[in-house]
Amino acid sequence: MRSSVRLLPLLAGVWASSSVAQEGPARLLGDERIARLEALLRAQQEEIDRLEQHVAVEQSADADRMRTEAMRQQIREILSEQEFRESLMPSIMLAGYDQGFYIKSSDDKFKLNINGYMQFRWTHYATRSDNRYLLPRRERDDRTGFDLQRLRLIFSGHAWTPDLTYHVQMRADAPDGYDFRVHWAYLNYRFMDEFQMTAGIFKLASTRSQLHSEAGFQFVDRPVADAVFGLANGLGVRFWGQLFDKKLEYMIDVANALNSELNRTITPDPAEHDNNPAILARLVWHALGDDLATWKVEGDVPRHDTPHLDFGFSYAFNDDQGDLRTTRIPFPATRLLGFSRGGFGLTSTNGLQINQFSWDAAFKYEGFSAIGEYVLRLVDPRRAGRVPFTPWWLLTGQDATTAQHGGYLQLGYLLPIPGLEDKLEAVARVGGVSALASGQEGTWEYGGGVNYYIQGNDVKLQADVVKISEAPISSSYSSLANVNDDALVFRVQLQMAF
Numbered sequence: 001m002r003s004s005v006r007l008l009p010l011l012a013g014v015w016a017s018s019s020v021a022q023e024g025p026a027r028l029l030g031d032e033r034i035a036r037l038e039a040l041l042r043a044q045q046e047e048i049d050r051l052e053q054h055v056a057v058e059q060s061a062d063a064d065r066m067r068t069e070a071m072r073q074q075i076r077e078i079l080s081e082q083e084f085r086e087s088l089m090p091s092i093m094l095a096g097y098d099q100g101f102y103i104k105s106s107d108d109k110f111k112l113n114i115n116g117y118m119q120f121r122w123t124h125y126a127t128r129s130d131n132r133y134l135l136p137r138r139e140r141d142d143r144t145g146f147d148l149q150r151l152r153l154i155f156s157g158h159a160w161t162p163d164l165t166y167h168v169q170m171r172a173d174a175p176d177g178y179d180f181r182v183h184w185a186y187l188n189y190r191f192m193d194e195f196q197m198t199a200g201i202f203k204l205a206s207t208r209s210q211l212h213s214e215a216g217f218q219f220v221d222r223p224v225a226d227a228v229f230g231l232a233n234g235l236g237v238r239f240w241g242q243l244f245d246k247k248l249e250y251m252i253d254v255a256n257a258l259n260s261e262l263n264r265t266i267t268p269d270p271a272e273h274d275n276n277p278a279i280l281a282r283l284v285w286h287a288l289g290d291d292l293a294t295w296k297v298e299g300d301v302p303r304h305d306t307p308h309l310d311f312g313f314s315y316a317f318n319d320d321q322g323d324l325r326t327t328r329i330p331f332p333a334t335r336l337l338g339f340s341r342g343g344f345g346l347t348s349t350n351g352l353q354i355n356q357f358s359w360d361a362a363f364k365y366e367g368f369s370a371i372g373e374y375v376l377r378l379v380d381p382r383r384a385g386r387v388p389f390t391p392w393w394l395l396t397g398q399d400a401t402t403a404q405h406g407g408y409l410q411l412g413y414l415l416p417i418p419g420l421e422d423k424l425e426a427v428a429r430v431g432g433v434s435a436l437a438s439g440q441e442g443t444w445e446y447g448g449g450v451n452y453y454i455q456g457n458d459v460k461l462q463a464d465v466v467k468i469s470e471a472p473i474s475s476s477y478s479s480l481a482n483v484n485d486d487a488l489v490f491r492v493q494l495q496m497a498f
Contacts, residue, residue: 167188204255225373298410308363330473463490
């Protein structure tokens, strides 16, 4: 480019000389022609200078880019050395609040989340004075009072890598006499979204109601059917994952026992649990909607503007040959200890083989929510007539497989009241349980209530009333004081979570 620019004055001079020779001596000496030629030469020289400056700038920019890229490469190589990087930029601690208080390292290797919630409850439990399950002529009075039904403190986060997470939840609930103890404690490692492993104490993969967050209920507590068929916590391992763009979720649990995390392996004889693990499996198909976090709670407080639909199936198996702490199951007490009593009795699953199936579905859209669940339990007295006798056989005389089943339907709707569209929710529930053995005994549950969401599920005020006929089990969490109570239960609860 520079050579071409420098030829321009020479060519211009030759052209000028040629023109002058042709026009003759008179015009060559003309002042006007000379002035034009000088102006042309000056313009050409200015253009040459400009082009030379442009070329110099381009060459300098190219050199700068090359030097910059070389420096960047050197920096990358230096920072790839972990020891040097940590000495140059030591990790510092960060803290704040994001759906819970957190403390984490600036390199994101470690994180601790701190959450908690409290449920302050008032209950009025009205029941008939006589109860066929209690001793003759012993009467029961109604009861009214306050409880801190659940008091929880939760520590969670990750260590070394975001793929290794942990969760420790402590409880001091009213049913435990406010003793502070471990509720959940587990580790989870994510190999990939499709395959993860959990180990420790966790909520077993049984009914949908069991897997809902206890801070996200629409009623003050779970339905009566779940008090019978819910399998609560266990100690063991879980293999789980999310397939097909997280549309299908699976869980496989292997635990010491159903409904208990307290059974230990190394104890003075006799051992606290047998050698038969409980095995559970659950499949969930997220048919509609992409907000998977919404299925942790029951209602549609966010008012999803697209339909969300879920289908679930679960299976649980346990061959209980001597677990110390085990599942309580109801049985029809038509004849107990030689007396005709009727109603339900309660016994353990020792000596029984349990196969339990459940089917469930849930739907949410524009503030409306619906949950339905059906559970079938097959009770097989494997040790009927053999020492050690199973308590079920001694109490019922049944040595054949017996079916127990139950379910519930629960609805909720955020009322379209101006100014309260996302605050006020009406809920309703109907459910039942049938225990079949040498006849039939059943119970029904009817309930309704209203929720006021002060700050979503974090701060809410709930009130409900539930009518229960012939309670099949006792459960502090489900407000069931005694088996066979015909109860009318009023509850008001204030919840605060952070």
